[in-house]
Amino acid sequence: MSIEKRPGSARLFAISLLVLGLLIGYFGLSANGYLVPALVAFGMAGLLWFGKAGRLFKAVTLVNLVSGTLLVLVLAFGDFLGDHKLDVSGVSLLVSLLTGGPAVALVAPGLLLGLRSGKALDRWFNPAPSQA
Amino acid sequence: MNKALTAIVTMAAMLQPELALAGSYSGKARLPDGRPAYGAMVTVFDADGQRRQTVYTAADGSYAIRTPYAGKVKVRVRLSGFKDGSTEQAATAGGSTRLDLSLGNFTNLGEMNDALSASAFNARLPWPNVARDRPAFVSQCNYCHQVGNSWTRIPRDHEQWIAEVEKMENMLAMQSQAQGRVIAETLWKGFDGKPFHASQNYGASPELAKAKVREWLVGDGYTFIHDADVAQDGMLYGTDEGHDILWMLNRDTGKIDQFKLPAINLPRGGLFSGMRLPIGQFTGKHGPHSMAQTSDGRIWITNALSSTLMSFDPRTKRFKTYKVGHDALYPHTIRVDKNDVVWFTIVASNQIGRFDPKTEQMTVMRLPSNGVLRWLTDQLFPTLMRIGSWFPDQAVHLNLSTHRFFGEQILAFPYGIDVNPVDGSIWYAKLYASKIGRIDPKTMAVQEWDTPMIGPRRPRFDAQGIFWIPAFDAGGLMRFDPKNAKFETYRIPVVGKNEYETPYALNVDRKTGQVWMAANNSDRIIRFDPKTRKFFSYPSPTRVTVLRDFSFTKDGQVCSSSSNMPAAAIEDGRPNFICLEPEGGAADRAALGS
Numbered sequence: 001m002s003i004e005k006r007p008g009s010a011r012l013f014a015i016s017l018l019v020l021g022l023l024i025g026y027f028g029l030s031a032n033g034y035l036v037p038a039l040v041a042f043g044m045a046g047l048l049w050f051g052k053a054g055r056l057f058k059a060v061t062l063v064n065l066v067s068g069t070l071l072v073l074v075l076a077f078g079d080f081l082g083d084h085k086l087d088v089s090g091v092s093l094l095v096s097l098l099t100g101g102p103a104v105a106l107v108a109p110g111l112l113l114g115l116r117s118g119k120a121l122d123r124w125f126n127p128a129p130s131q132a
Numbered sequence: 133m134n135k136a137l138t139a140i141v142t143m144a145a146m147l148q149p150e151l152a153l154a155g156s157y158s159g160k161a162r163l164p165d166g167r168p169a170y171g172a173m174v175t176v177f178d179a180d181g182q183r184r185q186t187v188y189t190a191a192d193g194s195y196a197i198r199t200p201y202a203g204k205v206k207v208r209v210r211l212s213g214f215k216d217g218s219t220e221q222a223a224t225a226g227g228s229t230r231l232d233l234s235l236g237n238f239t240n241l242g243e244m245n246d247a248l249s250a251s252a253f254n255a256r257l258p259w260p261n262v263a264r265d266r267p268a269f270v271s272q273c274n275y276c277h278q279v280g281n282s283w284t285r286i287p288r289d290h291e292q293w294i295a296e297v298e299k300m301e302n303m304l305a306m307q308s309q310a311q312g313r314v315i316a317e318t319l320w321k322g323f324d325g326k327p328f329h330a331s332q333n334y335g336a337s338p339e340l341a342k343a344k345v346r347e348w349l350v351g352d353g354y355t356f357i358h359d360a361d362v363a364q365d366g367m368l369y370g371t372d373e374g375h376d377i378l379w380m381l382n383r384d385t386g387k388i389d390q391f392k393l394p395a396i397n398l399p400r401g402g403l404f405s406g407m408r409l410p411i412g413q414f415t416g417k418h419g420p421h422s423m424a425q426t427s428d429g430r431i432w433i434t435n436a437l438s439s440t441l442m443s444f445d446p447r448t449k450r451f452k453t454y455k456v457g458h459d460a461l462y463p464h465t466i467r468v469d470k471n472d473v474v475w476f477t478i479v480a481s482n483q484i485g486r487f488d489p490k491t492e493q494m495t496v497m498r499l500p501s502n503g504v505l506r507w508l509t510d511q512l513f514p515t516l517m518r519i520g521s522w523f524p525d526q527a528v529h530l531n532l533s534t535h536r537f538f539g540e541q542i543l544a545f546p547y548g549i550d551v552n553p554v555d556g557s558i559w560y561a562k563l564y565a566s567k568i569g570r571i572d573p574k575t576m577a578v579q580e581w582d583t584p585m586i587g588p589r590r591p592r593f594d595a596q597g598i599f600w601i602p603a604f605d606a607g608g609l610m611r612f613d614p615k616n617a618k619f620e621t622y623r624i625p626v627v628g629k630n631e632y633e634t635p636y637a638l639n640v641d642r643k644t645g646q647v648w649m650a651a652n653n654s655d656r657i658i659r660f661d662p663k664t665r666k667f668f669s670y671p672s673p674t675r676v677t678v679l680r681d682f683s684f685t686k687d688g689q690v691c692s693s694s695s696n697m698p699a700a701a702i703e704d705g706r707p708n709f710i711c712l713e714p715e716g717g718a719a720d721r722a723a724l725g726s
Contacts, residue, residue, distance in 0.1 A: 030309040033531035075511040079458050086459055086518035093515055093532075 007120040010048055013107055017045035020103035037101030044100055048111075054125025058115050064099035065108040067092045155223030158196035158726040159232040161189045161209045168193025169235055171336025172211035175673045179203035182349045183386050186673040187717040190341040196726035197344070197717075199223075209233040210673065212332045212627070215243070228724055241327035246282065249675065251653040252330045253280030255630040257322035260314065266632075268311040269318070271540055271564075271587060271605050273300065274634045276697040278653065279319070281676045283701030287325040290317065302408035302527045306540035332627040334656065335669040344716025345673055347708045348381055350388055350693075353700030354415070355707050359681040360693035361423040363431060365446060366685065368709055370693045371423055371433060376416035378433070378444055381709050383685075393418045393435075393442065394451050399524060402437030403461060406520020408527040418442070422476070422681070424468045426489055432474050434463035441466075441474070441487055441494070456485055459514040460496055465590060465681075467558075469551045469573065475558050477546040480517075482510035484546065484560065484571065500580055502544055502565050509534045509542045540564050548590030548637070552614065554597030559614075561588035561601060568601060568612065584619050585610055590637035590681060594662070600647050602635035609635065609649065609660060625667050627654045639682035641690065646714075648690045650679040657690070657712055670712060675703040677710070689713045 021041030028035035040060070047057045071092035078085045096105065114121035155176055161169040168191065175186040178201040187197045189209075199205075201223055208218040215236035221229065238244040245252075259265040273279045288296065293316040301307070307315060350357065356374035363369055370379040376393040398417045399405040409415065419437030426432065433442040439461060441454045456463055461480035468474055474487040478496065486495040501507035513533070520529035534542050547563040558571040561583075568588055569580040587605025594600060601610040603621075611620040624633040631654065638649040647660040655672040657679065678696035685691060691711040699707040713719075720726075 027534075027537050031531050031533060031536040033528075075515070082458065086515050089459075089512075089515040090519045090522070093512070094519065097532075 006049075006051070007124050009110075009114050009120050010051065010124050013111055013114070013121075014045045014048040016107050017041045017048065017100075017103065020106060021045065024101060024103045033097065034101065037097045037099075037103050040098070040100040041103035044104060048121075051124045051127070054115075054122070057125065058112070060099050061104060061108050061111045061115070064096060064101075064104045065112065067095040067099065068102070068105040068108070071096055154200055154202040154225045154227065155205045155221070156196075156198040156228040156720075156724060157207060157221070157231045158194070158228065158721075158724045159230050160193040161195060161211075161217075161233045161235065162193055163211075163214065163235055164237045169209070169211050169214075171334060171340055171671075172209050172233075172235065173671060173673050174233060175208045175210065176201060177206040177208070179205060181206075184347050184673065186345040186347075187720060188336075188340045188343055188670075190338070191336075194721075194726060195341075195717075196721040196724040198228075198720045198723055207231060207233065209235055211235055212247070212334050212671070213244075214238075215247070241329065245327050245330070248330055248332060249627070249654040250278035250280030250284070251626065251631040251633070252332060252628050253285050253323070254653070255628060255632070256328065257318050259318055265311070265314050265318070267586065267605055268307045268539060269315050270632065270634060272305040272307045272311075273315065274604075274653065275305070276300075276303070277701065278676055278678060278696060280323075280653075281696075281701055283676075283698075285323045285325075287323055288320065290320045293317070293320040299408075301530060304404075304407065306533075306535040306543065308539040309536050311539055330628060332631075332654070334627055334654075334671040335625065337668055339659075339668050339714075340670060342715050342718035343670055344713045344720060345670070346383070346689075346711045346713070346716075347674060348383075348386060348388065349704055349706050349708045350379055350381070351375070351377075351699065351707055353698060353705050355699050356697055357693035357695050357707050357709075358420075359422045360683060360691055360709055361425070361431070361681070362683040362685050362691055363425055363446060364429060367446070368683075368691055368711070369423060369431060370709060371420035372416075373419045373421055373436065374415060376418045376420065378420060378431075379709075380446075383711065391444070391449055391451075393420060394453065396438050396440070396453070398438055399521075402435075403439055403517055403521065404437055405524050406517060406522070406526065406529055408525050421464060422466045424466045424474065426468050426472045426474070428472070428489075430489065432466055432468065432487075432489075434466045434476050436462045436464065439463055439478075441476070441485070443489070454487065454492065454494060456494060456496060458496060459511075460485065461514040461517060464547060465549045467549050467551050469558070470553075470556055473573070475549055475551070477549045477560055479545050479547055479563075480543075481514050482506075482544040482546060484549070484558070497571075497576055499544065499546055499560075499562075499569065500578060502562075502567065502580075505534070505538065505542055506544055506565065509538075510544055513543065548588070548592075548601075550592050550599075552593050552597050552599070553595060553642075554593075554614075557614075559591065559593070559599055561591050563587060563589055563604070568599065570614070581612075581617060583610060584621050589635070592639045594640040594645055594647075595642040598662075600638055600640055602638045602649055604634055604636055607633040607635065609638070609647070611662070622660070622665070622667075624649070624651060624658060625669070627656070627669070636679065637681045639684065639690070641684055641688065643688065648682050648712075650682075650692070652678045657692075659714075672710070674708065674710075676701055679710070685711065687713075688715070 025038030357370035368381040418435040466476040516529035545564040585603030585606035591601035599612040
């Protein structure tokens with residue numbers, strides 16, 4: 001059995017998620033809704049640190065990035081949606097928060113780049129099978 | 133024949149005021165030691181207690197008042213620092229009675245305290261750091277009501293004050309959590325119910341002795357007439373944000389009519405249904421807020437809760453509703469420009485609305501965001517309210533709002549608005565961002581300036597194009613000259629030691645140039661004379677007077693509506709329409725030969 005060494009990017013992103021989670025969690029002490037993305041960020045940091053549940057990690061990161069981007073775009077340019085603008089932005093906001101909110105969104109582009117097939121984070125979550 | 137007719141008409145004209153002005157009194161008001169009472173209010177209440185008129189005594193204690201009231205009327209004399217004196221009189225048509233009045237001494241400190249305005253009580257609050265901690269209290273608590281009147285200074289324990297502050301947050305008070313804790317603790321320590329020594333001076337003046345105030349009670353304890361406006365027909369209209377009613381007062385007859393706004397398919401609270409709304413306040417669905425009239429006679433109303441614009445035709449009594457649309461949240465102050473185009477601020481989404489009644493075209497423009505965090509908060513706030521509406525009465529939006537850690541200043545809040553009569557440009561004040569701005573009505577280009585005092589609220593232009601701005605949070609008045617972009621600032625005089633003032637709104641009488649302002653912390657109307665740079669104080673005959681806008685009658689009266697929230701906390705337990713006639717008292721003196 002070969003033991004994969006934790007890549008530097010995994011360390012960096014895991015610590016970033018932890019710090020951002022703490023920051024969002026601090027805001028959550030005043031507005032409790034932000035405790036949810038803080039907890040999600042902690043969980044994501046844990047998964048990344050230990051290299052577990054790679055598919056879930058990637059899916060959550062992707063959904064977070066898409067929902068966060070959609071939220072900003074709708075807020076800035078969504079008037080054409082008329083009365084539905086706030087419904088779309090509302091759902092986007094809730095989905096974003098449930099997937100880590102700004103704590104994950106700030107590192108999501110880097111994570112997704114690192115999770116591409118063959119990249120260090122992808123190898124960390126999907127280590128090569130051990131040679132018999 | 134002509135001479136005879138002229139004589140009859142003249143006699144009728146002479147008799148008419150006597151018949152119309154039944155309960156007329158003149159005399160002197162005295163202090164308990166017999167000296168003349170200067171600046172005392174002599175008020176005559178009608179037999180039903182629904183209307184009243186007040187004049188102020190001169191330096192020699194003299195007064196004279198003509199009223200149209202007949203039957204059993206009450207006459208009261210009131211002066212700060214003394215116990216009211218009152219008597220009942222049988223008023224008869226054509227009568228003019230000599231009536232001397234006496235003020236009394238309080239029997240104990242508690243009785244004296246009950247006669248103080250809220251400002252005397254909140255001046256004693258033990259803020260850990262006044263400069264740091266009081267602004268959020270002034271901004272967010274005095275926003276809606278006095279704090280320190282008999283309704284709000286009831287001693288509560290710490291937990292109860294925390295619950296009170298949380299209740300206010302459910303009604304859109306936007307202090308941060310940390311600020312809320314300091315406010316709760318300070319109110320708990322400060323409102324202990326113990327009597328104290330205090331004195332207030334409302335600044336008697338010869339000008340005060342010339343004035344007269346008329347009041348008409350209206351609605352119930354939860355009527356919330358945010359704004360009152362004098363229409364072209366002389367009627368005084370009032371927008372009742374609590375009950376979705378447009379009130380109309382005929383000042384000549386005292387008759388009050390009400391017009392219910394048309395139904396709308398929204399829950400209680402309108403777009404704010406996610407908030408935890410106390411029964412009786414903000415229970416409307418439209419939330420009519422502010423008014424302005426176009427030259428065709430239609431009155432335009434901003435509906436804050438439904439985010440709609442509404443017209444009311446006084447001839448047909450019909451309403452018509454127009455959606456503001458998109459993410460507009462809380463349409464607020466409204467004015468009409470010289471081309472009959474309607475402009476209004478939209479506070480909670482940092483926007484300005486423009487509506488052309490001829491084409492019925494609605495335009496909503498976003499104002500400068502004043503920073504990334506403000507942009508994010510201004511943009512997110514309507515979204516949070518929409519999320520909240522999915523969970524009615526739960527106030528879930530509070531769990532996501534950034535004001536909870538940054539405080540109210542994280543929002544811009546474009547509030548008051550007016551049209552520059554010189555060049556037709558549109559000007560607004562951002563209450564929380566402490567800025568004023570100018571919109572070019574043709575290009576829609578915007579320019580903003582920081583204000584030297586915080587909390588610019590509901591400003592107005594004078595006839596020369598000078599922008600007068602009340603600084604609510606700073607207790608001041610600002611003068612801004614658009615020609616050279618220079619500010620001047622004035623501190624509003626207070627009535628007691630350590631007190632502060634909360635000028636919510638002002639209006640400039642364009643005939644006289646006088647600036648009339650609300651002084652809601654101490655139950656006063658203030659007049660500022662731009663020529664002499666002097667302030668004049670007009671104490672309100674009714675305790676707990678909170679005024680949010682002013683409008684002028686053709687004969688120079690300045691009118692408003694008393695709209696403390698809730699109205700049940702006002703001395704009468706109900707709101708009133710109020711009009712101050714600067715020379716009305718002098719006219720009564722002349723008519724009665726006093």
